[in-house]
Amino acid sequence: xxxxxxxxxxxxxxxxxxxxxxxxxxxxxxxxxxxxxxxxxxxxxxxxxxxxxxxxxxxxxxxxxxxxxxxxxxxxxxxxxxxxxxxxxxxxxxxx
Amino acid sequence: xxxxxxxxxxxxxxxxxxxxxxxxxxxxxxxxxxxxxxxxxxxxxxxxxxxxxxxxxxxxxxxxxxxxxxxxxxxxxxxxxxxxxxxxxxx
Numbered sequence: 001x002x003x004x005x006x007x008x009x010x011x012x013x014x015x016x017x018x019x020x021x022x023x024x025x026x027x028x029x030x031x032x033x034x035x036x037x038x039x040x041x042x043x044x045x046x047x048x049x050x051x052x053x054x055x056x057x058x059x060x061x062x063x064x065x066x067x068x069x070x071x072x073x074x075x076x077x078x079x080x081x082x083x084x085x086x087x088x089x090x091x092x093x094x095x096x
Numbered sequence: 097x098x099x100x101x102x103x104x105x106x107x108x109x110x111x112x113x114x115x116x117x118x119x120x121x122x123x124x125x126x127x128x129x130x131x132x133x134x135x136x137x138x139x140x141x142x143x144x145x146x147x148x149x150x151x152x153x154x155x156x157x158x159x160x161x162x163x164x165x166x167x168x169x170x171x172x173x174x175x176x177x178x179x180x181x182x183x184x185x186x187x
Contacts, residue, residue: 001138032136066170081111088104
């Protein structure tokens with residue numbers, strides 16, 4: 001799983017039946033310090049609670065579809081949870 | 097699997113049920129010499145790893161679901177071992 005920030009919503013005009021009630025959000029992937037890293041992507045929102053500005057963690061590939069119910073859906077990136085806080089340990093402490 | 101070092105944790109109240117009661121850790125990825133590669137991953141802790149520890153990270157869904165004993169878990173990255181030492185053949 002990786003961090004991301006929701007930067008917008010996607011509203012499809014026509015979508016496969018399995019995704020008809022699934023929120024789709026624009027997500028900017030982040031590095032662990034919260035800086036943008038890589039190209040934005042569209043994630044299905046398994047939590048149904050995320051919105052623009054929210055920091056989330058997301059998963060790709062087959063695991064993305066498993067966040068949804070039913071899980072046999074054409075999805076390859078999905079939000080697993082919402083981030084309240086990322087606690088990074090001080091750099092010196094993390095070296096052994 | 098890949099090597100990583102625990103550099104942080106993620107606090108999450110709203111999440112998929114599989115995350116409930118489990119620890120989400122931030123692990124920076126390491127190369128064979130123990131140097132950070134620049135990448136990271138947020139992984140579920142399956143063994144009780146802590147701050148600064150070098151760990152073995154599984155990054156494959158079917159194995160992760162077996163460890164969690166949940167056939168529908170949307171999880172791929174799982175911390176499955178704590179590394180004591182990595183020995184490399186001298187080249």
